[in-house]
Amino acid sequence: MGTSESPARWDHEYDVVVVGSGAGGMTAALCAKAQGLSVLLIEKANCYGGTSAVSGGGIWIPNNDQIAELGLQDSFEEALGYMKLLTQGEVPESRIVSYLKNAPVTVRYLADKFGISLNAVKKYPDYYPDKPGGKDGGRSMEPGPFDASQLGGELDRLRHPYPGTLVMGRVSMTQLEAHTFLCKAPGWIALTFKLMWKYCTDFGCRRRTRRDRRLTLGQALIGSMRHAMMKSDIPLWLETGLESLVEEGGRVTGLVASKNGMHLRIGARKGVILATGGFESNQQMREQYLPGPTNASWSAAPGCNHGDGIRAGRALGAQLGFMNLTWGTPTIVIPGAANAAGIFMERQLPGCVMVNGQGKRFVNEAAPYIEIIYAMYADHAKSGSAVPCWLVFDGRFRKNYPMGPMLPGNIQPDSKLPKAWADTVYYMAPTLAELARKLGVNAGGLEATVAKMNEFARSGVDPEFGKGNNSFDRYYGDPTVKPNPCLAPIDKGPYYAVRLDAGEIGTKGGLVTDEQARVLREDGSSIAGLYAIGNCSAAVMGRTYAGAGGTLGPAMTFGYLAALDAAGAAKARVSSLATGRAAA
Numbered sequence: 001m002g003t004s005e006s007p008a009r010w011d012h013e014y015d016v017v018v019v020g021s022g023a024g025g026m027t028a029a030l031c032a033k034a035q036g037l038s039v040l041l042i043e044k045a046n047c048y049g050g051t052s053a054v055s056g057g058g059i060w061i062p063n064n065d066q067i068a069e070l071g072l073q074d075s076f077e078e079a080l081g082y083m084k085l086l087t088q089g090e091v092p093e094s095r096i097v098s099y100l101k102n103a104p105v106t107v108r109y110l111a112d113k114f115g116i117s118l119n120a121v122k123k124y125p126d127y128y129p130d131k132p133g134g135k136d137g138g139r140s141m142e143p144g145p146f147d148a149s150q151l152g153g154e155l156d157r158l159r160h161p162y163p164g165t166l167v168m169g170r171v172s173m174t175q176l177e178a179h180t181f182l183c184k185a186p187g188w189i190a191l192t193f194k195l196m197w198k199y200c201t202d203f204g205c206r207r208r209t210r211r212d213r214r215l216t217l218g219q220a221l222i223g224s225m226r227h228a229m230m231k232s233d234i235p236l237w238l239e240t241g242l243e244s245l246v247e248e249g250g251r252v253t254g255l256v257a258s259k260n261g262m263h264l265r266i267g268a269r270k271g272v273i274l275a276t277g278g279f280e281s282n283q284q285m286r287e288q289y290l291p292g293p294t295n296a297s298w299s300a301a302p303g304c305n306h307g308d309g310i311r312a313g314r315a316l317g318a319q320l321g322f323m324n325l326t327w328g329t330p331t332i333v334i335p336g337a338a339n340a341a342g343i344f345m346e347r348q349l350p351g352c353v354m355v356n357g358q359g360k361r362f363v364n365e366a367a368p369y370i371e372i373i374y375a376m377y378a379d380h381a382k383s384g385s386a387v388p389c390w391l392v393f394d395g396r397f398r399k400n401y402p403m404g405p406m407l408p409g410n411i412q413p414d415s416k417l418p419k420a421w422a423d424t425v426y427y428m429a430p431t432l433a434e435l436a437r438k439l440g441v442n443a444g445g446l447e448a449t450v451a452k453m454n455e456f457a458r459s460g461v462d463p464e465f466g467k468g469n470n471s472f473d474r475y476y477g478d479p480t481v482k483p484n485p486c487l488a489p490i491d492k493g494p495y496y497a498v499r500l501d502a503g504e505i506g507t508k509g510g511l512v513t514d515e516q517a518r519v520l521r522e523d524g525s526s527i528a529g530l531y532a533i534g535n536c537s538a539a540v541m542g543r544t545y546a547g548a549g550g551t552l553g554p555a556m557t558f559g560y561l562a563a564l565d566a567a568g569a570a571k572a573r574v575s576s577l578a579t580g581r582a583a584a
């Protein structure tokens with residue numbers, strides 16, 4: 001994946017070549033162009049947007065400009081304290097500072113230069129709100145809805161959203177709307193009808209496509225960025241994959257890409273910005289680096305990232321970091337589906353419990369998803385039966401709440417679920433003991449665990465793992481359930497379970513970079529002309545996940561910084577930060 005050959009000639013030449021069309025790559029391309037550079041973005045897949053396009057679009061921007069308007073308070077110092085605590089000294093402070101200082105600047109820059117709007121979500125708590133510096137809301141931002149008609153034919157090349165992020169598999173919803181539906185907050189029925197009505201009566205669009213014109217979440221983020229790229233005349237070449245980097249005299253001067261079976265040599269006078277995502281779809285790399293057992297089929301990511309950028313940088317002597325880590329989340333594998341379904345918010349709901357093969361609990365079900373994966377592997381090392389584990393719930397839960405691909409039973413009863421899902425996606429039995437036998441779980445253990453959970457539900461206190469103790473746990477709880485919105489008895493048959501695998505939304509290890517996103521060698525020197533951002537770089541979050549948007553926030557911020565550095569504008573930026581102005 002790397003080469004040191006000198007180019008005989010370039011087939012094409014630009015100032016900057018960005019590799020990978022996720023949110024980080026697009027931010028880098030836009031910012032480089034705004035700095036007056038010529039830019040090319042190449043993308044291996046036949047559609048653009050990568051994992052970013054199917055994501056929730058949450059972007060973690062501490063101390064953002066909207067926090068005060070929401071009546072909330074934040075500061076750089078609090079965010080720094082929080083990040084330092086969570087990253088446990090494993091990430092250089094200079095990188096954390098660079099991220100926190102530049103994240104609000106990046107958002108402002110995208111808004112001012114390209115009209116890309118992000119809205120702070122008032123009530124979305126950090127993932128560790130009760131740690132010093134953690135907040136109960138305001139730091140996670142989401143893209144405003146974007147009208148896809150502005151994309152024209154380019155909508156067809158935007159990676160499709162996951163059906164689970166759409167109402168009835170069709171209609172887009174924002175994070176705030178999704179929260180309203182899940183918690184059945186006042187007005188949720190009217191909102192459903194309003195969105196469905198708008199979708200159905202959008203006759204112009206309906207004649208052409210099933211896709212909702214109103215893009216939200218990651219679709220809105222990527223849609224609005226693609227639109228900005230079109231307006232800025234930035235070429236995007238699909239089906240053009242990075243093969244190797246070209247290095248001359250210790251500097252990366254370009255790359256070799258493959259397009260339609262041809263090798264193209266593309267010069268990059270100011271630098272190559274790698275934004276090729278992680279290695280979650282590369283089984284060989286998973287086995288080499290991640291804790292076992294591990295399987296690419298457990299990933300909730302869309303299957304486009306194979307670690308290409310990481311291997312290309314490594315071939316030039318780049319240092320690797322955090323290669324054993326993922327943005328972990330439990331997932332359900334669905335027969336015939338291209339990717340597994342992430343279980344992000346169902347675990348917080350009342351009336352469910354997570355158990356290992358002994359039928360024992362080992363984690364707070366409502367914990368941030370990354371913690372669930374750490375707990376699964378830690379318990380697996382002791383019990384040998386937590387990868388996979390089981391999420392058990394009762395008939396009341398099934399009726400009222402969604403679970404992975406299954407809508408609540410009162411909308412989608414068992415009879416309407418695909419036949420192939422019985423005993424693959426979900427398991428059902430009239431009693432807990434029979435369910436346990438189906439799962440191969442210790443029946444006595446499961447019954448004892450459920451009996452304990454039922455006591456906790458009555459008292460509202462989970463003395464074992466503290467489910468429902470903080471605002472993050474409760475965010476996706478059911479506010480109508482008292483005294484604890486995350487706890488309800490599991491006592492109404494039939495009983496159900498889903499198998500949870502140790503999946504992820506992407507890997508988080510990769511090329512080690514500095515505070516400008518420059519790729520570093522083993523000896524700490526930077527490889528001139530080479531930048532890495534997003535999941536092909538070692539995460540600024542280290543082993544943690546500070547809040548919703550903790551992957552996209554850094555990817556975009558370091559995309560902005562890489563572009564500025566390539567343009568030689570980094571010095572101007574540092575001095576403008578000191579005077580409180582963004583680099584123009």
Ligand code: FAD
Nearest residue numbers: 020022044050051052055056058242277534535549551552
């Ligand atoms: P990607 O967005 O995956 O982009 C990488 C691109 O590089 C891809 O298009 C790929 O095809 C391309 N590529 C790969 N190899 C090559 C090559 N050799 N040549 C050219 N192109 C190449 N994160 C958040 O912060 N907030 C959220 O709300 C959120 N929600 C999520 C929900 C789901 C269901 C999932 C699956 C993920 C979610 N994430 C979220 C995670 C987030 O989407 C990813 O961490 C992020 O998109 C990674 O960005 P990236 O630019 O590194 O990679």
